Amino acid sequence: MPGTNLTREEAQQRASVVSTGTYDVALDLTIGDERFGSVTTLRFEATPGSSTFVDLVDADISAITLNGTSIDPALYAESRIPIEDLAAENELVVEATLPYSHSGEGLHRFVDPADGKVYLYTQFEVPDARRVFTTFEQPDLKAEFTFHVTAPAHWQVVSNSPSPEPVVEGEHGTWHFPETKRMSTYITALVAGDYEVVRDTYSGEYGDIPLGVFCRQSLVEHLDADDIFLITKQGFAFFEGAFEMAYPFGKYDQLFVPEYNMGAMENAGCVTFRDEMIFRSRQTVAAYEGRANTILHEMAHMWFGDLVTMKWWDDLWLNESFAEFAAHHSSVEATRFTDAWTGFTNARKNWAYRQDQLPSTHPIAADNYDLHAVEANFDGITYAKGASTLKQLVAWVGEKDFFAGLRAYFAKHAYGNTTLQDLLTELEASSGRELGSWSQEWLQTSGVNTLRATFEVDGDGAFTSFAVEQSAHPDYPTLRRHRIAIGLYDLVDGRLVRRERIETDVRGERTEITELVDHRQPDLILLNDDDLTYAKIRLDERSFDTLLGHIASFEDSLPRALAWGAAWDMTRDAELKGSDFVALVLAGVGTETDLTAVASLLRQGSSAVNLYTAEADRPPLAEQWESGLSGLLDAAEPGSDHQLALARAYAAAASTPEKVQSLLDGALEGLTVDTDLRWTLLTALARIDAVGEAEIAAELERDNTISGQEHAAAARAIRPDAEAKAAAWRAVAVEKSTPNETRRQTALAFQVSGQGDLLEPYVDAYLQMAETIIEEQGVWIGQVALVYLFPLANPSARTLEKVDTWLESTQSGPAAKRYVLEGRDDLARALRAQSQ
Numbered sequence: 001m002p003g004t005n006l007t008r009e010e011a012q013q014r015a016s017v018v019s020t021g022t023y024d025v026a027l028d029l030t031i032g033d034e035r036f037g038s039v040t041t042l043r044f045e046a047t048p049g050s051s052t053f054v055d056l057v058d059a060d061i062s063a064i065t066l067n068g069t070s071i072d073p074a075l076y077a078e079s080r081i082p083i084e085d086l087a088a089e090n091e092l093v094v095e096a097t098l099p100y101s102h103s104g105e106g107l108h109r110f111v112d113p114a115d116g117k118v119y120l121y122t123q124f125e126v127p128d129a130r131r132v133f134t135t136f137e138q139p140d141l142k143a144e145f146t147f148h149v150t151a152p153a154h155w156q157v158v159s160n161s162p163s164p165e166p167v168v169e170g171e172h173g174t175w176h177f178p179e180t181k182r183m184s185t186y187i188t189a190l191v192a193g194d195y196e197v198v199r200d201t202y203s204g205e206y207g208d209i210p211l212g213v214f215c216r217q218s219l220v221e222h223l224d225a226d227d228i229f230l231i232t233k234q235g236f237a238f239f240e241g242a243f244e245m246a247y248p249f250g251k252y253d254q255l256f257v258p259e260y261n262m263g264a265m266e267n268a269g270c271v272t273f274r275d276e277m278i279f280r281s282r283q284t285v286a287a288y289e290g291r292a293n294t295i296l297h298e299m300a301h302m303w304f305g306d307l308v309t310m311k312w313w314d315d316l317w318l319n320e321s322f323a324e325f326a327a328h329h330s331s332v333e334a335t336r337f338t339d340a341w342t343g344f345t346n347a348r349k350n351w352a353y354r355q356d357q358l359p360s361t362h363p364i365a366a367d368n369y370d371l372h373a374v375e376a377n378f379d380g381i382t383y384a385k386g387a388s389t390l391k392q393l394v395a396w397v398g399e400k401d402f403f404a405g406l407r408a409y410f411a412k413h414a415y416g417n418t419t420l421q422d423l424l425t426e427l428e429a430s431s432g433r434e435l436g437s438w439s440q441e442w443l444q445t446s447g448v449n450t451l452r453a454t455f456e457v458d459g460d461g462a463f464t465s466f467a468v469e470q471s472a473h474p475d476y477p478t479l480r481r482h483r484i485a486i487g488l489y490d491l492v493d494g495r496l497v498r499r500e501r502i503e504t505d506v507r508g509e510r511t512e513i514t515e516l517v518d519h520r521q522p523d524l525i526l527l528n529d530d531d532l533t534y535a536k537i538r539l540d541e542r543s544f545d546t547l548l549g550h551i552a553s554f555e556d557s558l559p560r561a562l563a564w565g566a567a568w569d570m571t572r573d574a575e576l577k578g579s580d581f582v583a584l585v586l587a588g589v590g591t592e593t594d595l596t597a598v599a600s601l602l603r604q605g606s607s608a609v610n611l612y613t614a615e616a617d618r619p620p621l622a623e624q625w626e627s628g629l630s631g632l633l634d635a636a637e638p639g640s641d642h643q644l645a646l647a648r649a650y651a652a653a654a655s656t657p658e659k660v661q662s663l664l665d666g667a668l669e670g671l672t673v674d675t676d677l678r679w680t681l682l683t684a685l686a687r688i689d690a691v692g693e694a695e696i697a698a699e700l701e702r703d704n705t706i707s708g709q710e711h712a713a714a715a716r717a718i719r720p721d722a723e724a725k726a727a728a729w730r731a732v733a734v735e736k737s738t739p740n741e742t743r744r745q746t747a748l749a750f751q752v753s754g755q756g757d758l759l760e761p762y763v764d765a766y767l768q769m770a771e772t773i774i775e776e777q778g779v780w781i782g783q784v785a786l787v788y789l790f791p792l793a794n795p796s797a798r799t800l801e802k803v804d805t806w807l808e809s810t811q812s813g814p815a816a817k818r819y820v821l822e823g824r825d826d827l828a829r830a831l832r833a834q835s836q
């Protein structure tokens, strides 16, 4: 039975008999708080006499009419309405009501606890437009859409087309939107409610684009629309120039919405973002850089994804990797975030390397044979490895030819659907390079290569030979062609300065680099300098010694990012002791200029202590980490980003309440104790049982917002208290009614290092829950529970044994098994590192 699934084969079959024309969708948002009305009129062409089906999930259908003849609504089953004996031209009308969603999928409805205002938004990717209207839910059946929305007359109602003036009758209004451009169902959208809006206009080479930024009324005081518009305009100037093509969808609204499951979504002309990106408390520059990156990512999708769309989800990676590549590239070229690729190296690539070394790894071009497979693949490979590989492709064909190929691709396929091959064809034409074998070795295979330098040096310290050796995990033996740079760095007056950079192709097990023969051995050799390729790198002994003493001495942030990455990677691979990594972080984090690196190093340092260090060695290292952070915090410049980042990290490491309490009392000069930092500090106190339910409830009274509720839920879940743990467990893994972001924040706070005894019962409970949760609660809730509640925080051989026993005997489906297997790999890795 299909349930809500749809296979690629079914989609192909349907596209072979049907081609869509237009949807006319009337939605009534005034019939109550639980459900809304949905009437779809779908006009389409078909092979005469053929049969197929349309999609609709969870509907209560009152009438179905096909070409004037009614169809019995009782035939609606398994989220499908069968339609038979089609004519050449068809008109299908489906009248139904559907439930509002509280999981962030379909039409989500939210009531703001701060003021009781109502906010709605849709989220349709991958297959959820069918939770709002009747569809052919597959990306290659593009159509034009006309929406009519009836809602309270004072609301803002926004969709892909410009919002018209509503036709008002009493308290209600109806917005008759103009027809959209031709697009896929998954990028259509509706946002409605008591939203506030700020408007502006981008005036560029191809004319004006009306801009809007929307958020909840209770967030308006924190909305910095100027910065959002600045990045938006810089983005349009860059993309319209680079693509030599006007923005295709008329106006451009960006809507910051509550309880959003993802970062953002590229609905054509109607982009939704999680509203945590409206910062209500002080954030470091990394948060602004991240938000700019997200704005640019979604904007890039307007051309790549929305204008030209993948035929099926097999090319999801290409869609996402391109947007990720384009976001970083345009950040560097067009905004103040000129070191954006450093942030990519410091955060996104570590995500990719981790994912690619899990037993669940898969080729970038995954075989997404059905919707369930697609949903599991929104991962570090699809996004970050794909983007790294695209960056490598740009290095391989050259930036100029890459963009020339893109322009030809957009011009040729505008408003259509494509596969990877269509892009490769244009890139081969523009670059003159054959890309079939490149695509085969990079996109169709799994795993990450490791590169290391080997060389010999004569009596004068000059290289007599130099080679790059490449290796691969035996399970994924593909050795690839890599375009890389090699940097030679010397210590000059206390700075690590690049003396020389060469760019070269590496292939096979060993590549001789004759260019470097006779060159003097530097203090540090950096493979993959400038981060052109995707590979783990190892440092030779002398380079590593230089690094240990001088990581803070690199002149630029990008080589330092590569060095940090190598050190972290070696720690995870049990080649570097956790204590050495901690010492390295404490030596370098205070002067690290990339705030994305600061945040991830502080997280990694904590993991090095709690996961990658043997139990017997942990107490002194934990003390060193805590006091090191305390010292760095005291030394940080008052009011600086470092001070804020270190205060958060110190709070997470603190084992006694005094200093945390004094921070909370505002005792540290320059550290503004605002709403979110108060929660961070209070949560630290809750973790060590210095405050309890009464203090958490009092704090929630001060901050009775949805963010406050989420913070309070996390503070409760982190407490070393059996009842609090039991309640948190129920909220995440049992109760259906927990709001989605509250569930996630609770789950994130549940597993705590040092609470091993208290958490012991939740090893068995986890494995029992894993057996059924996806079937009972669906993929989204199941994923949150299975990923964040995995018993990793207190690694033990006993837990590993139990997990292995479960894996041998489980009856659960492939998705649950995948998440448990990934947690198992992290656990085994931690135990390996601990035993070194």
Ligand SMILES: [Zn+2]
Residues within 6 Å of the ligand: 266, 297, 298, 301, 319, 320, 323
């Ligand atoms: Zn994207």
